[in-house]
Amino acid sequence: NTLYFYEETGSTNIDAKRLAEEGAPHGTVAVADKQNAGRGRRGRVWQSPAGKDIYFTLLLRPDFAPDKASGLTLVMALSVAQAVEAFCGLTVGIKWPNDIVVNGKKICGILTEMNVEPGYIQYVVIGAGINVNLEQFPEEISKTATSLFLESRTQWPRAELLQNVLKRFEYNYEVFLQTKDLTGIRTEYMKHLVNVDKQVRVLDPEGEFEGIARGIDSSGELLVEKESGGIVKVYAGEVSV
Numbered sequence: 001n002t003l004y005f006y007e008e009t010g011s012t013n014i015d016a017k018r019l020a021e022e023g024a025p026h027g028t029v030a031v032a033d034k035q036n037a038g039r040g041r042r043g044r045v046w047q048s049p050a051g052k053d054i055y056f057t058l059l060l061r062p063d064f065a066p067d068k069a070s071g072l073t074l075v076m077a078l079s080v081a082q083a084v085e086a087f088c089g090l091t092v093g094i095k096w097p098n099d100i101v102v103n104g105k106k107i108c109g110i111l112t113e114m115n116v117e118p119g120y121i122q123y124v125v126i127g128a129g130i131n132v133n134l135e136q137f138p139e140e141i142s143k144t145a146t147s148l149f150l151e152s153r154t155q156w157p158r159a160e161l162l163q164n165v166l167k168r169f170e171y172n173y174e175v176f177l178q179t180k181d182l183t184g185i186r187t188e189y190m191k192h193l194v195n196v197d198k199q200v201r202v203l204d205p206e207g208e209f210e211g212i213a214r215g216i217d218s219s220g221e222l223l224v225e226k227e228s229g230g231i232v233k234v235y236a237g238e239v240s241v
């Protein structure tokens, strides 16, 4: 597998998509030391200064149906959580579907993008930003974000941590492929899921409601118990505490 390293780039998601259009194979990785146009979900900016953090995007060419692909983001979330936990000895949580948190604050976000043709997937790119050695956040962000350095008072070698993440993804992806859903990794994912038995507010396209999160099903949807009773599956909504 080829790994492309950029000292400075716009966004590794854009690099990975360009590489995909140029025919790069399944498993290609784009990594940057610095991004000038790092992007988060919902059009937000992902601050990406040089020399501190990990910004990478993995290109996949799965041969399953497009509706299965949302599970891949959860596979990456689990892989990051496991790698950071093993590597740094921190307790790492996942805030459904794909924010990675330590002591309640975000250390990693994931942005997945797809190019879909009718009936099949051209390619998927899964981009992740991990706050590794950053020592300071702007006041606004510091309430909700942290870094591995701030949580452990240790500077971590980024290449080794990334290698650990990719190794775990490779393994978890194999397990995912056996059923093309989360059946095989659901238990592991649930161990990290911080929302379990907690009140969540669901910002669903069909309206907001509150309930208690109970876990995920094998497709990766969040199971939320409504106050009125009954369990609903949440897929597209964003969840806040």
Ligand code: BTN
Pocket: 010, 011, 012, 013, 014, 035, 037, 038, 039, 040, 041, 042, 044, 046, 054, 055, 056, 057, 108, 109, 110, 111, 127, 128, 129, 130
């Ligand atoms: C989020 O909003 O939580 C997702 C953040 C994703 C950031 C990563 S950094 C590497 C890749 N390149 C980007 O421009 N975004 C993703």
